[in-house]
Amino acid sequence: METVVSSKPLLATLVSLLVVGPIILSRRRPNLRESWTFLAGFIKLGIVLSMLPIILEGGVIEWTLWEILPGLALAFRVDGLGMLFALVASTLWIVTSLYSIGYMRRMKEHSQTRFFAFFAVALSATLGVAFSANLLTMYLFYEMLSLSTYPLVTHHQDREARAGGRTYLTYLLGTSVAFALPAMIYTYMKSGGSMEFVSGGFLAGSVSGGEATVLLILFVFGFAKAGVMPFHSWLPAAMVAPTPVSALLHAVAVVKVGVFCVLRVITGVFGVDFLASLGAATVIVWLASITVLAASLLALTQDNLKRRLAFSTISQLSYIVLGAAMLSESALTGSIMHIAMHAMGKITLFFCAGAIFVATGKKYVSEMDGIGWRMPFTMFAYLLGALSIIGLPPFGGAWSKWFLFLGSVETHNIYLTLVLAISSLLNIAYLLPVAVRAFYVPPGKGNTKIDLHEAPTACVIPLTLTAFGCLALFLFPEILLSLARLMGEPS
Amino acid sequence: MVDQYPAIVLLAPFFAAIAVSLLGNWKSGFCLPLTVLSLVISLMSSIALLGQVAESGEVVYLLGGWPRPYGIEFRVDPLNGLLLVVICTIALLSSIYSIRAAAVETPDKCPQFYTLYLLLVTGLLGMSMTGDAFNLYVLVEVASLTSYALIAMRSKRAVLASFNYIIMGTIGASFYLLGVGYLYMKTGSLNMVDIREVLLESGLYTSETILVAFMMIMVGVWIKMAFFPLHGWLPNAYSYAPSTASCVLAPLVTKVTVYVMIRMMFTVFGPEYVFVYLGWSDVVVWMAIVAILAGSILALAQTDLKKMLSYLIVAEVGYMVGGVWLANETALVGAIYHVISDAFMTLCLFLAAGAIITKTGKYCIKDMEGLFRKMPWTMVGFVIAALSMIGIPPTCGFFSKWYLINGGIEAGNWGYVAALLISSLINAILFFRVIEVAYFKKESTDSDKEETVSGSSGVGEPPLTMLGPLLVTAVCLLLIGIFNQEIVILIRQAVSSFGPLGFIG
Numbered sequence: 001m002e003t004v005v006s007s008k009p010l011l012a013t014l015v016s017l018l019v020v021g022p023i024i025l026s027r028r029r030p031n032l033r034e035s036w037t038f039l040a041g042f043i044k045l046g047i048v049l050s051m052l053p054i055i056l057e058g059g060v061i062e063w064t065l066w067e068i069l070p071g072l073a074l075a076f077r078v079d080g081l082g083m084l085f086a087l088v089a090s091t092l093w094i095v096t097s098l099y100s101i102g103y104m105r106r107m108k109e110h111s112q113t114r115f116f117a118f119f120a121v122a123l124s125a126t127l128g129v130a131f132s133a134n135l136l137t138m139y140l141f142y143e144m145l146s147l148s149t150y151p152l153v154t155h156h157q158d159r160e161a162r163a164g165g166r167t168y169l170t171y172l173l174g175t176s177v178a179f180a181l182p183a184m185i186y187t188y189m190k191s192g193g194s195m196e197f198v199s200g201g202f203l204a205g206s207v208s209g210g211e212a213t214v215l216l217i218l219f220v221f222g223f224a225k226a227g228v229m230p231f232h233s234w235l236p237a238a239m240v241a242p243t244p245v246s247a248l249l250h251a252v253a254v255v256k257v258g259v260f261c262v263l264r265v266i267t268g269v270f271g272v273d274f275l276a277s278l279g280a281a282t283v284i285v286w287l288a289s290i291t292v293l294a295a296s297l298l299a300l301t302q303d304n305l306k307r308r309l310a311f312s313t314i315s316q317l318s319y320i321v322l323g324a325a326m327l328s329e330s331a332l333t334g335s336i337m338h339i340a341m342h343a344m345g346k347i348t349l350f351f352c353a354g355a356i357f358v359a360t361g362k363k364y365v366s367e368m369d370g371i372g373w374r375m376p377f378t379m380f381a382y383l384l385g386a387l388s389i390i391g392l393p394p395f396g397g398a399w400s401k402w403f404l405f406l407g408s409v410e411t412h413n414i415y416l417t418l419v420l421a422i423s424s425l426l427n428i429a430y431l432l433p434v435a436v437r438a439f440y441v442p443p444g445k446g447n448t449k450i451d452l453h454e455a456p457t458a459c460v461i462p463l464t465l466t467a468f469g470c471l472a473l474f475l476f477p478e479i480l481l482s483l484a485r486l487m488g489e490p491s
Numbered sequence: 492m493v494d495q496y497p498a499i500v501l502l503a504p505f506f507a508a509i510a511v512s513l514l515g516n517w518k519s520g521f522c523l524p525l526t527v528l529s530l531v532i533s534l535m536s537s538i539a540l541l542g543q544v545a546e547s548g549e550v551v552y553l554l555g556g557w558p559r560p561y562g563i564e565f566r567v568d569p570l571n572g573l574l575l576v577v578i579c580t581i582a583l584l585s586s587i588y589s590i591r592a593a594a595v596e597t598p599d600k601c602p603q604f605y606t607l608y609l610l611l612v613t614g615l616l617g618m619s620m621t622g623d624a625f626n627l628y629v630l631v632e633v634a635s636l637t638s639y640a641l642i643a644m645r646s647k648r649a650v651l652a653s654f655n656y657i658i659m660g661t662i663g664a665s666f667y668l669l670g671v672g673y674l675y676m677k678t679g680s681l682n683m684v685d686i687r688e689v690l691l692e693s694g695l696y697t698s699e700t701i702l703v704a705f706m707m708i709m710v711g712v713w714i715k716m717a718f719f720p721l722h723g724w725l726p727n728a729y730s731y732a733p734s735t736a737s738c739v740l741a742p743l744v745t746k747v748t749v750y751v752m753i754r755m756m757f758t759v760f761g762p763e764y765v766f767v768y769l770g771w772s773d774v775v776v777w778m779a780i781v782a783i784l785a786g787s788i789l790a791l792a793q794t795d796l797k798k799m800l801s802y803l804i805v806a807e808v809g810y811m812v813g814g815v816w817l818a819n820e821t822a823l824v825g826a827i828y829h830v831i832s833d834a835f836m837t838l839c840l841f842l843a844a845g846a847i848i849t850k851t852g853k854y855c856i857k858d859m860e861g862l863f864r865k866m867p868w869t870m871v872g873f874v875i876a877a878l879s880m881i882g883i884p885p886t887c888g889f890f891s892k893w894y895l896i897n898g899g900i901e902a903g904n905w906g907y908v909a910a911l912l913i914s915s916l917i918n919a920i921l922f923f924r925v926i927e928v929a930y931f932k933k934e935s936t937d938s939d940k941e942e943t944v945s946g947s948s949g950v951g952e953p954p955l956t957m958l959g960p961l962l963v964t965a966v967c968l969l970l971i972g973i974f975n976q977e978i979v980i981l982i983r984q985a986v987s988s989f990g991p992l993g994f995i996g
Contacts, residue, residue, distance in 0.1 A: 067976060068973065069890070069893065069976070070976070133890055154930070157931050157959045161931075162927060169919075169923055170919075170920075173923075174916055177881065177882065177919065182896065184898050185897055189900055189901070270801065390714075
């Protein structure tokens with residue numbers, strides 16, 4: 001395997017941090033300010049893309065900053081998993097930026113400068129997690145992400161935002177300090193001072209079965225951004241944020257950072273073979289299965305569209321955790337691909353929820369009768385996104401579901417297959433009624449005349465793009481598949 | 492010149508104190524420049540001294556050329572070399588900060604204030620340098636007496652708090668002095684290194700007098716460092732003191748006393764006596780656990796910002812005492828590193844609190860609405876210090892917790908590990924409670940066009956002399972964290988000189 005030393009991962013991480021200054025300085029000229037965001041977005045994507053060929057050939061890119069603790073450096077390392085996540089996050093940031101402009105300006109939101117500045121910081125943290133070479137670096141960026149998203153979640157600065165922000169930070173900061181930090185220190189001591197992610201893990205042989213189980217549970221709960229129950233309530237609480245935040249951060253960046261960390265811990269710290277030999281991941285399998293089903297059932301009961309999507313996200317995140325904890329190669333491939341597939345689908349749905357709110361002021365599913373004829377583009381995109389999440393071809397979600405099912409069969413565990421099947425049915429039950437209402441139920445009485453009333457163009461374009469993105473991911477999954485497969489092979 | 496550094500470090504503020512008291516009464520304009528100048532000289536020579544120590548090991552300076560055990564000697568190893576730099580830096584930063592604050596809070600008392608301030612710094616510097624147990628007592632009293640006066644300078648409540656402190660502080664000092672007396676009776680020496688040699692050579696470990704001396708000295712320093720439950724004097728004294736005084740007292744006095752405890756345990760009695768022979772280190776660690784939890788919980792109950800910060804000091808003292816008594820190298824390194832990082836964290840928090848109080852006149856946490864809009868830079872400093880207290884990388888608070896928890900696991904003391912984590916969580920609640928109030932507006936009265944109008948209600952950023960030290964300290968928090976390896980290497984040098992004996996894993 002080829003190892004390239006290059007500062008590109010560092011640059012890709014830093015570029016959005018560097019535009020925070022210009023964004024703040026040009027706060028009185030909104031158009032200039034937003035162009036900084038786009039500039040950083042395209043540079044970031046460009047750097048990430050320029051690293052893609054090396055990764056696809058099976059190489060890794062490394063860059064070490066300096067040693068911060070004995071034997072432990074702040075270091076970046078790009079491999080298949082990190083590449084895939086970075087690709088998803090940096091692509092969708094550009095799309096979301098366009099959407100944010102449409103949304104924030106139409107809603108006449110206050111403090112837009114602060115909004116765009118912290119958004120940029122959050123993206124830096126996300127890429128930092130994606131490219132981290134060891135646990136400490138990952139933890140650093142993980143915390144940076146929790147803190148930089150707090151002002152975004154509480155953007156409205158009202159009573160509701162205060163309560164939501166409090167729950168958000170309590171869960172994310174609390175679990176990371178209480179569970180992830182001691183687990184990390186214990187790992188550091190047991191492994192003799194090394195925390196570098198290596199495929200096959202570095203803990204094999206240095207901890208007993210009991211210790212491994214406890215550590216794994218501490219890590220999974222410690223990275224509460226993954227939303228495994230019972231540490232999931234921060235996500236519905238975070239729905240007080242403006243919709244662009246919910247869309248990018250709570251469907252893509254923040255939550256995926258959570259599952260990404262869990263994936264890293266399972267593959268890079270413990271190693272799949274080691275966990276399989278101990279049977280330590282069984283607890284996680286069941287925790288994740290329960291979360292998948294319980295969150296789907298809870299989603300059914302939500303009338304607020306954004307909250308419904310939030311519970312759906314919790315359930316979908318646990319697919320990824322489940323896929324990793326099954327410890328089979330197909331399931332791992334499926335779970336890594338699901339990072340991208342779910343991101344594309346869920347961001348579309350959130351964009352639609354926001355567009356409906358911008359255009360009509362409606363938040364609740366029960367109010368959305370007949371809305372499809374007023375907002376045909378939005379609701380059509382919603383339909384495509386929903387179908388992708390459900391996992392029907394010809395949409396991207398079909399691939400990840402396929403591999404997850406395959407994995408559950410490989411593990412010879414009929415219950416897991418059943419869990420996946422039931423939850424897919426539940427997905428249909430909570431996602432499709434919105435579209436059905438929008439197109440088939442006539443709008444309320446007395447309101448017979450239907451006129452076209454779409455959201456701002458800057459909102460409609462991004463959601464159309466991501467909806468077709470779901471389709472494209474079904475047709476051209478090769479890159480994602482080969483990136484995901486890189487993690488399965490022993491190196 | 493080069494070998495006179497220890498004397499210069501100490502004498503610069505001392506002579507400046509005399510000069511300020513003479514010239515200041517004639518023209519009060521002299522006070523500040525003299526103070527700052529002397530502290531700059533002190534800082535420069537302490538840095539030079541640290542460089543010298545790091546390169547060629549311990550520096551021994553005989554006062555007046557009298558040899559051990561007759562004269563007083565100053566001993567500087569990497570441990571107190573670091574501490575000297577910390578003391579000088581903090582004293583310098585708070586003196587710059589005092590330009591405005593002192594004029595507001597203690598008008599017409601300029602010369603007195605700066606004289607006391609410089610004497611306090613002299614006392615603290617002396618405490619960390621001296622190699623003589625009785626001389627240490629004298630310097631402890633120099634530092635204590637000046638702090639009583641400094642605290643009492645403000646208001647009526649401060650006078651009462653200061654009186655409380657005088658009583659407690661005097662009891663503590665008496666305990667210490669008695670302990671030193673017993674030691675002198677048995678060993679016939681007051682020199683720290685000498686005492687240890689005599690203890691070893693004449694097999695005095697079994698002597699009950701020595702045991703009593705050790706316990707007296709420990710109780711004495713515990714009172715002085717506000718180790719729970721001997722902390723009663725601290726919260727009121729530090730929260731009612733003038734903000735400049737509390738900016739230098741809060742970060743330094745307790746930390747320097749922790750250093751005195753470490754010096755007594757490792758240089759005078761020796762780890763083999765404290766840990767191997769006595770063997771009750773577990774009891775002290777459990778006391779420290781109680782201190783950590785009690786300090787944090789009491790802080791949670793406060794509505795006054797400075798009082799909350801004062802109770803946090805009590806918790807942090809628990810961190811350090813626990814780390815020292817865990818009796819392994821990692822924890823000891825962590826405790827010493829925490830002495831340094833906590834000094835800067837406390838400074839940063841008190842500077843921010845002082846700036847907020849001077850500008851808004853509000854003491855209560857709930858009155859701090861909208862501060863992010865009115866004083867954004869002050870709040871940036873506050874947030875960095877808060878993150879450090881919680882233990883978020885890459886601030887120094889994270890790394891001190893890292894070493895301490897590491898040491899706790901090594902010693903197998905899970906209670907201590909749990910206490911550290913719980914206190915981090917409580918810190919998170921404490922600070923985000925403040926940050927939340929400051930970030931959110933009151934009930935939206937003028938919500939729409941506040942974006943461009945900052946400081947519309949007359950409250951804006953504090954002057955640069957207050958903001959500058961605050962931001963410098965905040966940057967220091969990050970630097971101490973990022974370059975923790977360099978500091979830890981120095982600390983390890985000092986720790987290894989305590990002797991390999993007595994570290995029971």
